[in-house]
Structure formats: C-alpha cells, structure tokens
Ligand code: ADP
C-alpha cells in the first residue's frame with residue numbers, strides 16, 4: 001500500500017497549483033500536500049439553493065438561473081463591462097471588471113440560460129453580481145457546498161477548493177499504525193477517513209469527535225516516538241564514568257549559611273548518579289525562579305572537576321554569565337581555577353584564558369552560548385550546563401548533545417515550570433529533575449496593582465522602603481519614547497526618579513554596553529543606588545537578594561509568565577518581597593485576569609498553566625523562537641487526556657515493540673524536526 005510519498009510531494013506538482021499559487025502557499029509554510037491537509041475549513045458557502053431574482057438577499061452569496069439578454073461593453077477605460085440578465089421574476093446585471101469581451105461572451109453566451117453564483121449587490125434599483133465565479137449551463141454542475149479556508153489570501157475560493165478536493169480524492173489509504181487497543185478508542189476510524197471528515201463542511205468546528213481525536217493522537221504519538229528514539233540513541237552513548245568523592249561539593253555545602261532544600265538534595269543526587277554512570281547524561285533541571293537551581297548546578301560541577309574533567313557553564317546573557325561566575329568564585333574552594341569568557345573579554349586576556357583551558361589548569365569556564373562553538377577550547381570537557389534554555393528546540397538540543405562528545409554530560413536548566421504531560425511533549429528526549437519547593441526562608445511575594453495616577457502614593461511607599469535600607473527595581477517596557485507614546489520609557493523614568501531620589505538611581509537597558517552594565521549592576525549590588533530602572537533585560541535570572549520591591553510599568557503589556565519571571569527578581573533575600581503592577585485605565589478582560597492570577601499565587605506551575613490557557617502553549621514555551629514544530633491540532637491543555645494515553649502507549653511500545661517499522665509512515669509524515677532517519 002504505502003502511498004505516503006504522494007503526501008510528501010511538493011505542492012508544485014499538484015494540478016491547479018502554478019508558481020504563483022505555490023508561492024502564496026509557501027509563504028504560509030505550506031510546502032507539501034501533507035501541509036495542506038492541516039489548513040482547515042473555517043466555514044462554507046452554500047450554493048445549492050437556486051433562488052429566483054425576486055427572492056435574492058442583498059449581501060449574501062446566492063445562486064440563480066438567469067437568461068442572458070444583452071451585453072453592455074462601454075469602450076471607455078475604467079468602466080466595467082455589463083451583462084444584462086433576467087429571469088421570469090426580475091432583472092440582474094453581471095458586472096465584470098478587468099475581463100475581456102471574448103471571455104464574457106464565452107461564459108455568458110447571449111440568449112442562453114446559465115446558472116451563476118456570487119455575492120448579491122443592489123445598485124440603482126437593480127440586483128448585481130460582480131465578477132461571478134461559478135457559472136454553468138447545466139443546473140447540476142455548480143458544486144453545492146464550497147468550503148472556506150484560512151491562509152488562502154490571493155487564491156480564489158474556487159481554485160482552493162479545486163486543489164483541496166483533488167487532494168482529498170487522491171488520499172492514500174495508509175496502513176494503520178495505531179495498536180488495536182488505541183484504534184478502538186477512536187472507533188477504528190482510519191487515518192484517511194479522518195482526513196476526509198476533517199474537510200467535510202458538516203464537521204467544521206467539531207473537535208470533540210472520534211476522527212478528530214484520532215488525528216490529534218497521531219500527532220502526539222509521533223512526537224513521543226521521536227523523543228523516545230532520540231532518548232534511546234543518547235542513552236546508548238557510552239562514556240567514561242566520572243569518579244568523585246563529593247569532596248569539593250561537601251566542603252562548599254558546609255560553608256553555606258543555609259541548608260539545601262530537600263528537592264535540591266534529591267536533584268543533586270540524581271545528577272551525581274548520572275555523572276558517575278557509564279551512559280551520557282542528558283537531563284533537564286526544572287524549577288521555578290529562585291528555587292535554587294544554580295546552586296545545584298554548581299555543586300554538581302565541583303564533582304565533575306574532582307573527577308578530572310572540565311566544565312562549561314552557558315548563560316543566555318553576559319550579565320548572567322558574570323553573576324554565575326562571581327557566585328562560583330565566592331563559594332568554590334580556592335584551589336579551583338575558574339574563568340569568565342565572553343564576547344567582551346579583551347583579546348589578551350582571552351588568549352590567556354584559552355591557554356589555561358587548553359592545558360586544563362582552568363577547570364571551569366562561564367560564558368554565553370558562544371562558548372560551545374569553541375569545543376577545541378578544552379583539554380578535557382566533561383560537563384556542559386545551560387541556564388534558562390527553554391527556547392531551544394529538540395533539534396538544537398540534539399546537536400548540543402552531539403557537540404560535547406561522548407564524555408560530556410549535559411544539564412539544561414529551565415525556569416518555566418510546566419505540568420508533567422507537557423514536559424513529556426517538550427523534553428521527552430531528556431531525563432527530568434524537578435525542584436518544586438523553594439528555600440524555607442522565602443516569604444511569598446505580595447503583589448499589588450495600581451493605576452498610574454496613584455504615582456504619588458507609590459513614590460511615598462518607595463521612599464519608605466529606601467529609608468528601611470531596601471532596594472527597588474523599576475521596570476519599563478521601552479527604552480525611550482520614540483515609538484509608543486502610551487508606554488513608559490526607561491530613560492524618562494530614570495530622569496524623573498533621579499531628580500526625586502538625589503541621584504541614587506541607575507539605569508540599564510540593552511543599548512548600554514556590557515562593561516558599563518556590569519559596573520552599574522555591581523554598583524546596585526553594593527548599594528550605591530537605591531533604584532534600578534530597567535527594561536525587561538532583568539527578566540532572566542538576575543539575583544540581587546537585597547532588592548525587595550519591583551515596580552512594573554504598563555504591566556498589562558506583559559504576558560503572565562514574563563510578569564512572574566520579573567517578579568521573581570525580588571523576595572530572594574530575607575526581606576518581604578513586594579511587586580507593584582502599574583497600569584493605565586481600561587484594562588482588557590484578559591489583563592484583569594492576569595493581574596488577578598498573579599495576586600493570588602506565587603506558584604510557577606499554576607501560573608504557567610494559566611498562561612497556557614490564555615495564550616496557548618506554543619507561545620508560552622517559546623516555540624516560535626526555537627522554530628520547533630507546533631502541533632497542528634493537538635493542544636496539551638485541551639487534549640490532556642490524549643497526552644496521558646499517549647504517554648502510556650509510548651511506555652508500552654518501548655517495552656513491547658522492538659521493531660518500529662510499523663510507525664515509519666507516521667514518523668515520515670509527522671516528524672518535522674526530521675531527526676529520526678531510520679526506524680528499524
Ligand atoms: P534559580 O537559579 O533557581 O533561579 P538560584 O540558584 O539563583 O535560583 O537561587 C536564588 C537565591 O537563593 C540565591 O541567592 C541563592 O544563593 C539562594 N539559595 C539557593 N538555595 C538556597 C537554600 N537552600 N536556602 C536559602 N537560600 C538559597
């Protein structure tokens with residue numbers, strides 16, 4: 001049977017698709033026949049009802065059978081050609097812009113009876129149809145129902161229907177890949193039949209049907225199989241065990257002024273087990289902002305160093321690389337040499353750093369992603385840590401894992417806590433460690449919302465906090481005023497606050513160069529300033545335990561998870577954290593909801609879940625940035641039950657099915673990441 005090749009064929013090869021149409025579709029990311037299947041009908045036009053002219057309804061698409069009476073072809077530019085028509089109840093004009101006489105004479109021959117269809121207008125007491133598209137001598141030929149599709153800008157409804165109908169007709173009957181038990185859950189409706197139903201106007205919007213769910217399940221299962229295979233192939237990679245006695249890490253823990261949380265202890269254990277095993281670690285460490293992931297990563301690094309390997313710690317920004325480097329310098333035993341290597345490092349020091357990495361006298365290096373393009377940098381790299389990476393796709397992760405070489409263990413850290421089903425969907429290729437409890441000394445951050453016109457009260461409050469010795473973040477959505485006037489700008493805010501607060505205010509944003517940024521941040525850390533005005537540049541990871549208040553201007557402009565991340569910048573020390581969400585009047589319902597959720601909970605899991613309900617999971621998890629595929633139909637929130645069934649099924653497949661060739665077609669069709677080449 002086979003036949004999936006047709007589905008993967010380029011749209012260029014399809015009847016009715018010329019270069020122009022192909023280009024329009026490609027712009028919408030539709031490249032193959034298979035891609036076309038997921039552009040769903042949104043509505044339909046019913047042309048089946050023949051009406052008389054005196055029954056026509058203005059503004060509707062209707063079908064009438066008319067008698068062609070007379071041509072009116074004005075030989076003046078810009079005036080349309082007209083064909084006067086009638087039936088036994090009234091008159092109707094067909095209007096043609098940009099059409100040749102010859103064409104009109106052909107489609108509407110004089111004195112013939114023709115069935116036409118189009119949108120009805122009324123002009124100078126007469127009915128009109130402009131550029132009628134469906135014309136036929138034979139009453140029965142006009143297809144009754146025409147679907148209306150999205151993403152068809154520039155392509156006529158008639159043409160698009162012609163294309164899609166042809167494809168539906170040629171659909172191959174693919175061999176069933178679902179196991180009998182699963183297929184039974186969907187009434188044994190096969191793939192082909194499901195697609196046919198998907199494009200049937202009767203089923204538009206019917207997502208609670210067996211056929212629809214079957215198609216959803218196919219998507220989930222295929223992605224789980226891809227993950228499972230990737231995971232297995234990584235697991236197969238053999239490495240040298242890392243041998244250590246926890247000497248350095250224990251020494252460091254003992255010097256902390258705090259105890260590790262239970263989750264920190266457990267996750268550290270999980271990582272240690274992986275490090276000392278014979279297979280390569282490929283693990284994600286998940287935990288809410290401020291849950292103490294960085295500490296766990298650093299402690300595990302010490303074990304790797306003890307075992308004689310080097311470590312690379314990558315951060316998304318130079319500010320964070322700096323911060324992590326400084327933290328390590330503070331807590332690591334003195335005899336361990338570490339270094340910081342960023343784009344800003346001077347070339348002389350760079351040479352020295354690289355020299356020391358190559359001869360392995362430097363044990364650990366901190367930096368941004370550029371670090372990992374230079375694997376030749378190391379003598380014996382054994383561990384790569386990547387912070388705040390949730391914008392990586394599965395393909396990028398795989399290539400990362402390949403890059404370090406087989407002896408290199410990999411730990412990703414993510415501060416976007418997500419429910420388990422979702423974790424399977426996004427990080428199914430990795431092992432999972434979760435920190436769910438926060439350090440005990442943390443108090444919940446208290447969140448307020450205030451209208452902008454309350455600024456006086458807010459300034460009084462800020463002054464009080466400063467008098468107590470506390471520090472404040474003041475976040476604005478824009479750097480300067482140039483673009484949107486209704487948004488607060490950081491520069492303006494800085495100028496006005498700096499006057500009010502006696503030059504004890506600093507500002508950072510992305511246009512300030514890194515050296516200066518670091519000086520400013522250091523100054524803030526050392527309490528040279530009371531207020532730090534910034535853009536969302538502080539969103540990820542920045543750790544200033546003494547800052548306990550964050551004020552967010554135009555807070556309605558930010559997403560829920562982003563606000564939670566920003567808020568997580570405070571309340572890291574012993575002082576009560578406070579967050580003030582500022583807004584102008586007229587909040588949308590959605591913005592009100594976001595504020596309410598933030599006021600009600602500090603739990604990152606709850607917040608990301610709510611965020612996904614409001615925005616869809618692809619946006620929250622940054623699929624857009626990663627270029628990873630989004631599902632066409634499946635949604636982890638809506639179809640949670642199907643994800644759970646698929647999770648069980650993949651575990652069963654992993655155990656019971658050694659030969660996966662049965663799933664070959666499924667994977668060939670659905671795996672856009674294209675990372676599994678052979679399933680046998
Ligand atoms: P994350 O990386 O998860 O956002 P960090 O590791 O940066 O969190 O930790 C946030 C802050 O909490 C840091 O100042 C860190 O020193 C502190 N911290 C970490 N673990 C603990 C703990 N067990 N008890 C108290 N404070 C902790």
Ligand code: MG
Pocket residue numbers: 290293294541
């Ligand atoms: Mg962090």
